[in-house]
Amino acid sequence: MSALDRSWFLKGLAILLVLTLLAPVFGWAAGQVGYAEPLDNAAEATGATDAAETINPGLMPDYGVPGLGSASGTLLAALIGTGLTLVLATGMGRVLAD
């Protein structure tokens, strides 16, 4: 990676950090306004809501960390998820580049 690329990559990481810091704020705001997506509305209109089942809750269900508070759990989930995606996608890029 050249010096220019390195500085650009570090700027990218800084932007990612800002986005993850925003996650708990947006999470709180979404709770305040009663966030629902059009898909949720369609499920309600057709009586599908109860058909939802959880086959895989995931290690961090609903972007939270069991045992942690809502804001800190969301922040940790955002950091881990963003970092994991960064590593996986970069790795996929390297494999495809070979």
Place this chain on the structure above:
Amino acid sequence: MHILDGFLDLAVAAVCALASAAVLAYAARRVDGELSDARAPLLGLVAAGIFAAQMLDWPIVGGTSAHFVGGAFAAILLGPHLGALCVATVVTVQALVFGDGGVVVLGANVFNMAIVEVYVGYAIYRALAGHHEIAAAFTAGWLGITAGALSAAVQLGLSSAFAYELGTVVLIMGAGHLALGLIEGAITAVVYRAVVDARPDVLPASPLREVKA
């Protein structure tokens, strides 16, 4: 627009999974060897940025809202094939690690967000970029997410959980995302503009830049 397990009939989920696997395999073959090592970190940054941005649900008073999906954005920045692989990575991490979107319906969620939104968004961008690049990015984001939502609506409307009410589901999701998609378009255009200003060299060649070159 992440579909949950239990929402799709198994046959619908299976068809979507097969279609997604076929398109992603094609995409991987198309980018194989064309991607330079230097662009691998860009793929990582875009994917991670989309993951983080998708966590930010827009708090719109009244309740019905959405979050940035980024399919068109990834397509414009990375090209459609790499864009599809990029968003598919995000959607898979969301489903497996965070339980956001089901696992049986993972193929459908990949199809809607990583394939339909990516390729439709890219086609719109290419069609309009010769006239006005920023407007092209905006329209790609706006109509790309609407196309992804319509694709999800058709899958849901053909499933028993949604009582096969195809018209109702298409209307609610289509109209909802057509309106909310304006925000997706605006974010796509603003971030695209920022990238063009900062590092135009990382973008795949666009019609306009090809003309200039």
